[in-house]
Amino acid sequence: MLTFAEELILLLTDEDGALLPIQKDAFECALAGAVLMDLAFAWRVDTDPRALVVTDRTPTGNPALDRILEKIAVRAETVDTRTWIRDLSIDEADAIREQALAGLVESGVLEQRSGTFPWAFRAPRHPAVDGEAARAIRLRIGNVLHSDDVPDPRDVALIALLDACDILPDLFPVREIERCRPRIEQLRRMDLIGREVAGAIADIDRTLALAVRSRSARFRRLLLHLSVAGALAAVATLMAPRVPIPDRFGPTFFELLWFDGAWQEWSGYGLLGFSGAGLVAALRMKVRPVLRSGTSIRWRLAHVGFGLCCVLLLFGHTGFRLGANLNAALMVSYVAALLSGALAGISTHGASWLRSMGMAPRLRVVPMRLHVVALFPLPALLIIHVLVVYLY
Amino acid sequence: MSWRTVFWGLCVPGALIATAFVAVRMVVGGDRGMLPIGETTDAHHQIEMACETCHAAPAFAGAAAAVKAMNKTCRNCHENELRAAGDSHPGKLFRSPGMAVYRERIDARLCMACHIEHRPEITRAGAVTVAADFCVACHAEGEQDVRAIRPSHADLTFDTCASAGCHNYHDNSALYEDFLVKHAGRPWVAPEPVHARSARDRARELPKGAALTGTPAIARSGIAKRPRQRSPFAWNNAVPRPPAALDEAPAIPRGGIAKRPRQRSPVASAAALVEPAALDDWAGSGHAAAGVDCVACHAPDVVEGAPRAEVEARWIEAPDTDVCEDCHKPEAKTFARGRHGMRGHPSIAAPRDPGRGLEAIGLGGVLPGAVAAWFADPPRPMRMTVAEARLPMRADAAPASLDCGACHRHHAVDTVRAAVEACASCHDDAHTRAWFGSAHHALWQAELAGEAPPGAGVSCATCHMARVGRRGKIVTNHNQNDVLRPNEKMIRPVCLDCHGLGFAIDALADADLVARNFRGKPSVHIESIEWALRRASDPGRAGNE
Numbered sequence: 001m002l003t004f005a006e007e008l009i010l011l012l013t014d015e016d017g018a019l020l021p022i023q024k025d026a027f028e029c030a031l032a033g034a035v036l037m038d039l040a041f042a043w044r045v046d047t048d049p050r051a052l053v054v055t056d057r058t059p060t061g062n063p064a065l066d067r068i069l070e071k072i073a074v075r076a077e078t079v080d081t082r083t084w085i086r087d088l089s090i091d092e093a094d095a096i097r098e099q100a101l102a103g104l105v106e107s108g109v110l111e112q113r114s115g116t117f118p119w120a121f122r123a124p125r126h127p128a129v130d131g132e133a134a135r136a137i138r139l140r141i142g143n144v145l146h147s148d149d150v151p152d153p154r155d156v157a158l159i160a161l162l163d164a165c166d167i168l169p170d171l172f173p174v175r176e177i178e179r180c181r182p183r184i185e186q187l188r189r190m191d192l193i194g195r196e197v198a199g200a201i202a203d204i205d206r207t208l209a210l211a212v213r214s215r216s217a218r219f220r221r222l223l224l225h226l227s228v229a230g231a232l233a234a235v236a237t238l239m240a241p242r243v244p245i246p247d248r249f250g251p252t253f254f255e256l257l258w259f260d261g262a263w264q265e266w267s268g269y270g271l272l273g274f275s276g277a278g279l280v281a282a283l284r285m286k287v288r289p290v291l292r293s294g295t296s297i298r299w300r301l302a303h304v305g306f307g308l309c310c311v312l313l314l315f316g317h318t319g320f321r322l323g324a325n326l327n328a329a330l331m332v333s334y335v336a337a338l339l340s341g342a343l344a345g346i347s348t349h350g351a352s353w354l355r356s357m358g359m360a361p362r363l364r365v366v367p368m369r370l371h372v373v374a375l376f377p378l379p380a381l382l383i384i385h386v387l388v389v390y391l392y
Numbered sequence: 393m394s395w396r397t398v399f400w401g402l403c404v405p406g407a408l409i410a411t412a413f414v415a416v417r418m419v420v421g422g423d424r425g426m427l428p429i430g431e432t433t434d435a436h437h438q439i440e441m442a443c444e445t446c447h448a449a450p451a452f453a454g455a456a457a458a459v460k461a462m463n464k465t466c467r468n469c470h471e472n473e474l475r476a477a478g479d480s481h482p483g484k485l486f487r488s489p490g491m492a493v494y495r496e497r498i499d500a501r502l503c504m505a506c507h508i509e510h511r512p513e514i515t516r517a518g519a520v521t522v523a524a525d526f527c528v529a530c531h532a533e534g535e536q537d538v539r540a541i542r543p544s545h546a547d548l549t550f551d552t553c554a555s556a557g558c559h560n561y562h563d564n565s566a567l568y569e570d571f572l573v574k575h576a577g578r579p580w581v582a583p584e585p586v587h588a589r590s591a592r593d594r595a596r597e598l599p600k601g602a603a604l605t606g607t608p609a610i611a612r613s614g615i616a617k618r619p620r621q622r623s624p625f626a627w628n629n630a631v632p633r634p635p636a637a638l639d640e641a642p643a644i645p646r647g648g649i650a651k652r653p654r655q656r657s658p659v660a661s662a663a664a665l666v667e668p669a670a671l672d673d674w675a676g677s678g679h680a681a682a683g684v685d686c687v688a689c690h691a692p693d694v695v696e697g698a699p700r701a702e703v704e705a706r707w708i709e710a711p712d713t714d715v716c717e718d719c720h721k722p723e724a725k726t727f728a729r730g731r732h733g734m735r736g737h738p739s740i741a742a743p744r745d746p747g748r749g750l751e752a753i754g755l756g757g758v759l760p761g762a763v764a765a766w767f768a769d770p771p772r773p774m775r776m777t778v779a780e781a782r783l784p785m786r787a788d789a790a791p792a793s794l795d796c797g798a799c800h801r802h803h804a805v806d807t808v809r810a811a812v813e814a815c816a817s818c819h820d821d822a823h824t825r826a827w828f829g830s831a832h833h834a835l836w837q838a839e840l841a842g843e844a845p846p847g848a849g850v851s852c853a854t855c856h857m858a859r860v861g862r863r864g865k866i867v868t869n870h871n872q873n874d875v876l877r878p879n880e881k882m883i884r885p886v887c888l889d890c891h892g893l894g895f896a897i898d899a900l901a902d903a904d905l906v907a908r909n910f911r912g913k914p915s916v917h918i919e920s921i922e923w924a925l926r927r928a929s930d931p932g933r934a935g936n937e
Contacts (some may be wrong), residue, residue, distance in 0.1 A: 242513075245513065245514055246523070247523045247524055247525075247551070248523050248525060249522060249523040249525045249526045249528050249529055249550070250523075250528075255514075259508075259511065259514060259521075261455055262455075321513065323429055323430060324428060324429060324430050324431060324510075325425070325426045325427060325428055325429070326414070326426050326427060327429050327430075372399075373399075373403075376403040376404075376407055377407055377410070379407065379411075380407040380408070380410050380411040380414075383411050383415075384411060384414045384415070384418075387414075387415060387418055388418065388427055388429065390451070390452050391418050391419070391451045391452070392418075392427070392443060392447040
């Protein structure tokens, strides 16, 4: 039998073996919740409003579950379910995912393929061998949602997990989910599992929903605001009237900023540094083998923050003057990258709003791809710009 | 193959290739039109692809070294101009330690303190990139506080110093106090206004009865009569002989006014090589009168007495201006300093040698010749074309290339045409158009008609290519920059021959009057002469400023 984490990954993996573009923080919380649910179903943990405790330290036989079980057991202080979900989503989500993928490969459900070009930037992919297992899970969930039959407790728990993490709209059409909303609410209230387990699952489910919402709401709001600010700044770069240079002798701030060699040099270095930092943060989000520290949400926050700093430094370096020739190309590339990045941020972190507007989840991919397309000439243009400055 | 593979497969190598491509263009050779970071200032735009002309510092030189090297290149072309004007603020003035406090505000040792290229947003008239009130930097406090030492200046603002017609930063040769006092009280126009150097020069070349009426095209009619006029100058009295057959001319002379007694050499034994129309033009020209025959220009390398076969072998169908320069050195030299011919200035960097560039990056001798040649700088036109000009120009003149023949016509060598018609055949601004029908135009017509003395007429060239005396000779200064901007530079060499200083200052300060080509009287009055007189009468004056 597949674990919840394995089922979750199967559901979220497309035919090419890539994860669907879902909220990363929701996915990480879902993985943490999936492990806790498996442990609850295995009668290893129990919860109350103040604590999640180990009731049985006997290994389950699943290495991923046993590792988490051991981690919970050895922790000195007792903490509540929400804390565990937060900690596990931050510290263990990658490991849970890797182990789940390894388990699926071992059981012949998925196969592992080496990353496509460019190899350095692509993690190995895990396409389904025949897709039967994923179809079966979708069919099970669909049957449960569209019928009034008494469902299997694990299906109920899986649906609750997916709903708590707001992943259902990524798997099924939004209208269908909205139509099934009463049934989903009914399923989440069902007492189909043994009392103790039901209590733990319900608690995990409730806590998970709270954790996802609070964590993602906090960061989503922040990221959404930052993305909107970035988009406005990028648009202002193109639309806002240029700040006039006063025709009065004396080192005015803007004249120094835009026309003094030393100031321009430093703002240029700063721009280069923040662009590089933004690239590192983006790589960290995409390329796990490169850097393993920190959480994706923090890297994303850093990426957006670096992007905003780039806008400010761009203003300091150029006064939003487009320049001429290759400088103009560099500015266009920068502004396009910042604008598409901001739009990608808005579409990612304003996903619920987009869904309410009836836009498909995959629409979020478009600004992201535009972001990459706008970015690819940037390093070349930056190198040329620096060479021009120092050669001429 | 997924879209990701295609995208990264194309974009990563594409970006690397593009970077390498542009880097090679920077270091080795090739078109660099995509590199300038901003529009180049007027006139300099003609030479912007000869980057090394100004960017002379070695690659990756420090900022100070780069600025110093660039400053030196400014002086390569503008040094003579500044020296001739008696630069009021020469760089050496600011080298002393006592000037350190001023250097902190504007480092006036460096041209780039006030003139930065490729900054169109802050570039003002005269390619100045500092604010118009820059005088405030040094003249607002201490012993240089002009408002304290000149009570007349107490209520003036610094943005009017250089814009009101009173002062210039470099050239105050017609604006300094003693000069103002000396020329005070002169009438607005002289009783017999004649431009002296033009008078001397034209007296030897203008045909009687040559007329220039309403339009420039009519000027051509005067040219055909020229060969039949006799000049008071001896060299101009030689009547060209008809071209002889090649067989009759065993010896072929070489050209050169100063060195060769052209009059005695057989005329144009190579004449059979040229077209009759060209020959007609030549026959009426000063060249014919001076005995400068076809071979002198079309086969300049042929030694005197060379056989016809050699002449034919070395015949140049369209000789370059280098041939003209052989004899007309002062004109060629000033032409190369001016806006028309600056591409031919000796300080303009030559196209880069791709072989040397390839050696610098370790590829010397590695690449096949054909590939190395691909990195060569694109051929640069040696002459400016009208189409490249930024001033208003006639559309039909766009393809014209600015060599000697463009204004003088190659075979006619026509200075009358070059003085007006040539200018008006390209320039299409209000000032040029307004000349026709102006008082200056009427005088020019009168002079050509013989109704006014030589030098009385005022053509475009009279003001913009003023004749100057050099080593006892009168030569035309083909560097119009010398008397162009600020326009007060024109006062001494041009205006004062006919006009009083007060009128000249007022007229040049009236932009509308300039646009109307001086039809009417100035509507502005610059009080600098009155102030100079008042100060001159003050026994406590500190000295000339």
